[in-house]
Amino acid sequence: MLHARLSDWFDDAARDLPWRLPSRTPWGVLVSEFMLQQTPVSRVLPVWEDWMSRWPTPADLAAEPAGEALRHWGRLGYPRRAVRLHAAATAVVVRHGGQVPGSHDELLALPGVGTYTAAAVAAFAFGRRETVVDTNIRRVHARLVDGAALPAPSLTAAEMNRAATLLPDDAGSSVRWNAAVMELGALVCTARTPACEQCPVLDLCAWVAAGRPAPTYVPRGQSWAGTDRQVRGAIMHVLRHADAPVPRPLIHDRPVDLAFGAPAALEKLHALNAPPEQLERALAGLLTDGLAEETPNGVQLPA
DNA sequence: AAACCGTGGTA
DNA sequence: TTACCAAGGTT
Structure with a gap:
């Protein structure tokens, strides 16, 4: 019942995302999953298209510097994701002959x-039966089954077990189920103001039945x-x-004479008025994380 | 295991 | 306008 309802809804509600097309490749799916980590689809789309035309295979990316x-x-x-994706491409070339592996364990080792990403790639690129649990699926399950407004602050083993229980036995059906629940969370059962009037399983929802109680905790916002x-x-x-x-001086010291015209990005950095020790700490962190490297002439993206 | 890691659209 | 939030992973 639940599964058939969501499957029907998915038939005409699913978005036409390029990484879902029949022409998709495992590499394309892997790239999309990296980019989609904590990032909305709308911002990923143009970058994904650029990457796919620029680097159609893992080997194409691995052949370039991480920078x-x-x-x-x-x-x-x-941006650490970009460095890790580059490292993953390299690992795919070295360990798997340039072919993105299809097993959960091999993917997880990248x-x-x-x-999440291991399960998503195994499911959506290779059609495997995987317990995919992302923030959308967690929220849908929390409302539909638990009757809670939001899932717990962090993913629990109980949630994974429940998701595994709800998963259809057949591989093809399971892939579709994962995609449909995720899509419902993204389009209808949203975090802020869910569009319950559009929900295909409204009458089955424990949260609605309970009168849509408010969250029992307040999410901790990230300062910026x-x-x-x-x-x-x-x-x-x-x-x-x-x-x-x-050159480091250009990063650390606000140029007094801007007559030559400083790059806009540099002005933006200086406009923050970050204390010298914070600039130093931030830069050191970037170097440690492999997001930047030091040369005799200054700081640059990794070569 | 809590904290850290970017960015910009949206209500 | 401010605060929330988006297909998480790593330490």
Whole structure:
């Protein structure tokens, strides 16, 4: 009942995403999953298209410096993902002869691939029966089954077990089920203001039956202004747009004479007025994380 | 295991 | 306008 209802809904509600087309490749799915980590579909689409035409196979990306991956990551955020995706491409070439592996365990062993991404790629690229649990699926299950407004702050073993229980036995049906529940969470059963009037399983929803009770906890927001993350982001913005190593003095010291015209990205960094020790700490972190490297002439994206 | 890691659209 | 939030992973 539940499964048939969602499957029917998915038939005409599913978005036409390029990584879902029959022409998709495991590599394309892997790239999409990396980019979609904590990032909305709308922002991923253009970058994914660029990457697919630029690097149609893992070997194409692996043949380039990690800095190229970072440069073409654009402003997707969490640039460590670009470095890890580059490392994953390299591992695919070295360990798997250039073919993205299809098993959960082999995928999980790749850099930047956790339980969600491993399951998602195995399911959506290889048609395997996997327990896929992302933030959308967690929220749908929390409401539909638990009658709670939101899932627990962090993923629990009980949630994984329940998701496994709900999974259809047949591989093909399971892939469709995973995609449908995820899509419902993304389009209808949203976090902020769910469109319950569009929900195909409204009458089965425990949360609605309970009168849509409010969340029992308040999500902790992430601070931003004044944080190292903000400074790191600004530095990365500078490095992505630099066509040569950026001398450290240019990063640390606000140029007094801008007559020559400072790059906009550099001005943006300096506008933060970050304390010297914070700039130093942020830069050191970027170097440690492999997002940047030091040369005699300055700082640059990894070569 | 709590904290950290970017970014920009949206209400 | 501010705060939330988006197909998480790593330490």
